[in-house]
Amino acid sequence: MAIPDRSRPVLVTGGAGFAGSYTVRALLDAGYEVVVCDLNDYRPESRFVIGKAAEQIPVERGSIDNWPRVLDVVGRHRPGAIVHLASIMDVAVLDENPMVALKVNVEGAVNFLEAARFNGVQRFVFFSTIGVIPQVKYEPIDAEHPVVLPRHGPVGSYSVAKLCGEAFCFAYQQSFGLDVRIIRPSALYGVGMTWFAPNYMKQIVEPAVRGEAVQLPTGGPVPRDYVHAVDLASLVVAVLEGPEDADRIFYAATGKPLRTGGDVARIVRELLPGADIEVGGQFSESDLAEQAYRGQISIENAKTQLGWSPKYSSLHDGLAEYVERYRAFLAASAGGRR
Numbered sequence: 545m546a547i548p549d550r551s552r553p554v555l556v557t558g559g560a561g562f563a564g565s566y567t568v569r570a571l572l573d574a575g576y577e578v579v580v581c582d583l584n585d586y587r588p589e590s591r592f593v594i595g596k597a598a599e600q601i602p603v604e605r606g607s608i609d610n611w612p613r614v615l616d617v618v619g620r621h622r623p624g625a626i627v628h629l630a631s632i633m634d635v636a637v638l639d640e641n642p643m644v645a646l647k648v649n650v651e652g653a654v655n656f657l658e659a660a661r662f663n664g665v666q667r668f669v670f671f672s673t674i675g676v677i678p679q680v681k682y683e684p685i686d687a688e689h690p691v692v693l694p695r696h697g698p699v700g701s702y703s704v705a706k707l708c709g710e711a712f713c714f715a716y717q718q719s720f721g722l723d724v725r726i727i728r729p730s731a732l733y734g735v736g737m738t739w740f741a742p743n744y745m746k747q748i749v750e751p752a753v754r755g756e757a758v759q760l761p762t763g764g765p766v767p768r769d770y771v772h773a774v775d776l777a778s779l780v781v782a783v784l785e786g787p788e789d790a791d792r793i794f795y796a797a798t799g800k801p802l803r804t805g806g807d808v809a810r811i812v813r814e815l816l817p818g819a820d821i822e823v824g825g826q827f828s829e830s831d832l833a834e835q836a837y838r839g840q841i842s843i844e845n846a847k848t849q850l851g852w853s854p855k856y857s858s859l860h861d862g863l864a865e866y867v868e869r870y871r872a873f874l875a876a877s878a879g880g881r882r
């Protein structure tokens with residue numbers, strides 16, 4: 545029997561959000577039936593990414609830390625696979641409220657792992673983060689890289705909660721044979737991303753497309769491996785369909801040398817001649833905290849074991865897609881208001 549069994553749906557937690565909407569679209573395009581579980585309804589950008597199919601997809605509303613609700617949803621839909629993206633992602637809020645990170649992000653992950661093992665789920669895909677790495681010890685960073693060091697651990701409550709989720713994934717694999725896989729995204733971008741995403745993409749691209757001036761005091765020298773949401777979603781499908789003996793941890797990245805906020809600004813100016821964009825040469829406090837774990841990333845295991853490569857390994861091409869899709873979203877939104 546194929547993994548996952550296509551006679552059963554794929555349950556996507558957080559499927560009404562940014563990364564979730566791209567994941568839902570990719571799963572639909574791959575021929576899967578999808579069920580979304582999310583605390584919120586679709587935002588306009590998510591509906592745009594998914595398209596008309598959003599109206600036909602079952603959406604189960606509820607919080608991931610509500611165990612009875614989680615058990616009910618998984619029990620009724622009996623998914624062949626679960627893709628768990630849902631979590632609180634506001635890093636600043638979680639740093640001030642670590643118990644929320646524990647209650648929602650960690651307990652929510654365990655709730656779905658527990659429901660998965662009770663209901664015969666064939667494969668469980670957990671969304672983690674590059675931030676589980678405390679400091680770069682070697683490059684390119686791969687799945688063998690340590691995540692806890694003698695003097696350092698992951699930075700902040702969000703990353704710590706993700707590392708806890710990863711550990712519980714392995715516990716469920718070892719104790720119950722649940723087939724778990726982990727994806728660690730790096731600097732995700734695309735239409736639908738939120739304002740508190742600290743990677744300068746939305747703050748540069750979307751105002752520039754709208755013809756507004758962009759003046760940011762920080763970000764110019766800040767390096768990241770920017771990965772397009774389309775590529776993250778295609779990796780999800782590849783992980784779901786990958787062989788049983790494949791690795792359990794994969795990075796959603798380009799694998800190329802890091803690019804900076806200044807690079808983003810320069811490329812957007814090329815794509816939008818006349819755009820007024822200035823990005824300062826300073827690091828914000830959150831930028832400085834991130835630098836410890838930012839390094840070139842290896843995606844070799846995804847290439848060799850899953851046959852996956854990012855479509856938008858070129859930052860120029862990825863930004864061109866972002867610009868065009870955002871223009872189309874604005875046009876569709878304006879048309880809907882007439």
